[in-house]
Amino acid sequence: xxxxxxxxxxxxxxxxxxxxDDLQIAVVALLVRAATTDADFCxxxxxxxxxxxxxxxxxxxxEVDALVEAAESEEARTLDLHRWAQAIKQGYDEAExxxxxxxxxxxxxxxxxxxxxxxxxxxxxxxxxxxxDRESGAARQRVLVRLGLAARPERPPES
Numbered sequence: 001x002x003x004x005x006x007x008x009x010x011x012x013x014x015x016x017x018x019x020x021d022d023l024q025i026a027v028v029a030l031l032v033r034a035a036t037t038d039a040d041f042c043x044x045x046x047x048x049x050x051x052x053x054x055x056x057x058x059x060x061x062x063e064v065d066a067l068v069e070a071a072e073s074e075e076a077r078t079l080d081l082h083r084w085a086q087a088i089k090q091g092y093d094e095a096e097x098x099x100x101x102x103x104x105x106x107x108x109x110x111x112x113x114x115x116x117x118x119x120x121x122x123x124x125x126x127x128x129x130x131x132x133d134r135e136s137g138a139a140r141q142r143v144l145v146r147l148g149l150a151a152r153p154e155r156p157p158e159s
Contacts, residue, residue, distance in 0.1 A: 020067050023091035026084035027100060028053050028071035030125060034107040036075070038115035045110045052103050085128035097129045102139035109147055 031052060035045035046068075054064045078084070088097060104125065108118040126136040144150040 019063075020070055022087040024053075024057055024067060025071050025074055026087035026091075027056060027103075028067055029075040029078070030081075030084055030088075030100070031103060031107050032068070032072050032075040033081075034104045034118065034121060035110070037108070037117045037121050038111075040111065042111055045107055048107055048110045052106070056103075081125060081128055085125065088129050092129075094130070097131050098135045098139055100129070101126050101131050101136050102143060105140045105143040106147070109143055109149060112147075112149060 028049065031049045032041075035041050035049060049068060050061075050064050053059060053067055054061070057063075057067070059067060088100065092100065101122065104122055108114055108122065122136065122140075123133075126133070131139075141150070
């Protein structure tokens with residue numbers, strides 16, 4: 001209890017989780033944020049996050065579990081996106097930042113529907129990590145085609 005109050009008062013830790021660097025935590029925390037923005041963190045989103053983390057960092061399933069757990073904890077403690085954006089800008093070149101946005105689009109479309117809050121998050125993150133709208137839009141289109149959602153409406157019709 002005391003540590004929770006201390007963490008709240010002092011803010012998020014600046015130290016990366018044991019065994020993971022700031023970039024790894026930042027990337028996976030953003031993926032988790034993308035998955036939880038619509039308040040529905042489904043199993044499909046969890047599977048995609050684990051796959052993307054393993055592919056991005058060449059981790060074993062055990063390491064992926066630990067990284068996702070650390071990133072979920074970090075995401076729950078952090079409201080501000082700027083610290084993660086800073087780690088990503090320092091650690092990734094432009095092409096890698098575009099691929100990260102593509103990964104985030106894959107997460108938000110894992111349930112087949114783009115929520116307004118998810119779209120807003122993607123716009124904000126793209127701006128913070130200097131991915132132009134055109135590149136973000138192209139990344140989104142690649143994901144829609146890959147997932148077979150290109151012809152589907154973004155939101156279900158209102159009843």
